[in-house]
Amino acid sequence: MIKVYGSTLSPFVRKVVVVLAEKGLDYEVVPSGLPARDPEFLSISPFGKMPAFRDGDFAISDSSAIVHYLDAKYPQPRLIPQSPEDLARAVWYDEFGDTIVVASAGKVFFNRVVAPRFLKQAGSEDMVQQGIAELPRLFDYLEGVVPEPGGFLVGDALSLADIAVASPFVNLSHCALDVDCAKHPRLGAWLPTILSRSSFAAVVAEEKAFLAA
Ligand SMILES: N[C@@H](CCC(=O)N[C@@H](CS)C(=O)NCC(=O)O)C(=O)O
Structure with a gap:
């Protein structure tokens, strides 16, 4: 299952979770506070910023990078315009x-x-x-x-x-x-x-x- 590391109180984590919900994708939020200590979180987000994200073997941080990945990988519905x-x-x-x-x-x-x-x-x-x-x-x-x-x-x-x-x-x-x-x-x-x-x-x-x- 897709994992999002962080807290939805962060506007960046919330942005990713809303995109996942709009696409009807199953996901789990792995709670993380500040400063982040979870080694898995830190291995994905080298500067400790939330969200970190994992989808199977693929992991990345930064809400915009994550949303661009999600829209390319799961294009229904498109949330990033094409023109x-x-x-x-x-x-x-x-x-x-x-x-x-x-x-x-x-x-x-x-x-x-x-x-x-x-x-x-x-x-x-x-x-x-x-x-x-x-x-x-x-x-x-x-x-x-x-x-x-x-x-x-x-x-x-x-x-x-x-x-x-x-x-x-x-x-x-x-x-x-x-x-x-x-x-x-x-x-x-x-x-x-x-x-x-x-x-x-x-x-x-x-x-x-x-x-x-
Ligand atoms: N550009 C990043 C910003 C992420 C970010 O700054 N997250 C904050 C929480 S709202 C954070 O983790 N701050 C902890 C820190 O800077 O150590 C994104 O879009 O994901």
Whole structure:
């Protein structure tokens, strides 16, 4: 069975798990905390970053590398567009989600949740406020590019673009930071259509139960 090493509280691990669910593939999440100590995990992810991934004899780390592998190996349904233009757009949104959105959302989530809860150290409220202050610029950008309700970021079907951009918003939601629909109505309408898919909803429900315990 496919193995994903890490915790779905990571936006990168969540992204991979949602892709697996959208493709209807069976998988197992092998829990790993920070810092990673599991030798199998470290042999796959040399810098200890989650997710690490194994499918039979093939193993690799990095959520984007994993998703590209999955889409080539298990193409139904395609989550990476094929036309040169849409492929480039999907790669952009994946990068935007992984780096720009995660950079800001991560400041909030790390200092509000990961540090106090899992590392048993105080989070930095200054970093939280810095992350929060960065969000309006990102939301303004997204407000200008998200589609009409029912649409997708790239082309006319769900793709890696929607999954990668929506994933870090779950971390914000774990910190009770939600999109203000009065200020960002298009973003506020698009996001729930992606997060209410069963692929996202199942994993987010598990995360909420875990954090509430
Ligand atoms: N580009 C990588 C980023 C992975 C990453 O930074 N994961 C974080 C958790 S959200 C991590 O494992 N950090 C631990 C560390 O940097 O030591 C990906 O897409 O998988």
